[in-house]
Amino acid sequence: MNHLDKELLAIKDKVNEMWSLVEFQMLAGKDALLNGDEELLRKIIKRGKKVNAYDIKIDRMCENIFALYNPVAVDLRWLMAILKINANIERIGDSSEGIAQLIREANFPVDPELLETTRVLEMYDAAESMLADVQRAFYEENTELARDLIKRDKLLNKIHVKTDKVIIRYIQAHPDNINQSLKVSGIIRKLERIGDQITNIAEEIIFYVDAKVVKHKQKKKRGKDPQ
């Protein structure tokens, strides 16, 4: 392993550690939503600061490599991808933190009927498995899985699009529970954002492995294999 490879590996390790923190923030959010665990919410919010520190650290490590090693070809694409992947992981952390805040404001317990009709838990499960898979796609350099993730984001978008109507109907039936309705609506918006952020990461994986730009392509074409 040459010197540059060692430096790149050190960045990869840092990204991995950051990813674990954000994964915890997301998984714990769902637990807290169901169990009202205040301690867990506190931890999610506290981890945000750590995630931010990782974000800065990884940016700095990439900056040093650009300055000192003049990376080209796959190394250059990898570093460019890492800068964006890093930013997106950090934003997933931010979104998770925002969700924790909303859960706190929703005042436990959240009406099970509200959770059911808005499909927020289904969204949570989809986003969680997408987050785990995008991490796997990154480590295995698996562009097939990355393309699949771009397609899977559609489910989150579909649920999100219907949210306003569903929430209005719920409020009409339960005019005494407007606060929770708004908070759950907020959680859904953030989960939809997380889906987009995971999609962004998947696009960066395809960019650095296949040297193909898939972002901003028509949704129909994006998920397809280029051949």
Add this chain to the structure above:
Amino acid sequence: MSKKQIKLEARDINAYYGDFHALKGINVAMEEKTVTAFIGPSGCGKSTFLRIFNRMNDYIDGFKTEGEILLDGENIYAKNVLVDELRKRVGMVFQKPNPFPKSIYENVVYGLKIQGMSNKAALAEAAEKALHQAALWNEVKDNLNKSALALSGGQQQRLCIARALAISPSVLLMDEPASALDPISTAKIEELIHQLKEQYTIVIVTHNMQQAGRVSDTTAFFYMGELVEHAKTKTIFTNPKDKRTEDYITGRFG
């Protein structure tokens, strides 16, 4: 690529140093007024290939070339080609600055004098033009009679470029022209290459990958006598097609 004319073209070039097969079936075309960089590890054949374009290898014992080199569509290895005439059209700059132990002025007009030009005014005009083109005029205009050897390394190299340009070639071959220079002189040479390509077709051999990236339009990667890949420089440095090219430019060779 663009619609520029092909200036230089190698067709099925094989070259041998005795039994050693130094270049293996090279085909490459270079458009006029572009910069092409040759990169590759030592001994890959890139300098041998560069020297083929002005028949500099002809004097090496046991050296043999097969194939055709077309300059403006004419084979420079054809029997009726006069090597002296060829070298008026294809100038060369070497790795180490090699001015003659003469004055700055005499260095620049040397080629023209050999060609028989004797009109002093014409010579002076040609010298000034070449020194301007080589971005050296302002630094030496008051000291044209000073010895060329008194110049700094970077200035000497630009003088050698001026000397090559004075005879009005259309192709300029450069064999690691900045490898013996400090970063400021290197930057000047690179800036000069950018300016010169408006008029000349330039081929440059360089070990400095970043330099190839900065100055060239296309890059050719050579390995063990083969031309592995020739493409736009941007493509070579962002997404090379051949694994060997990628391994070389990312420093993972061997």
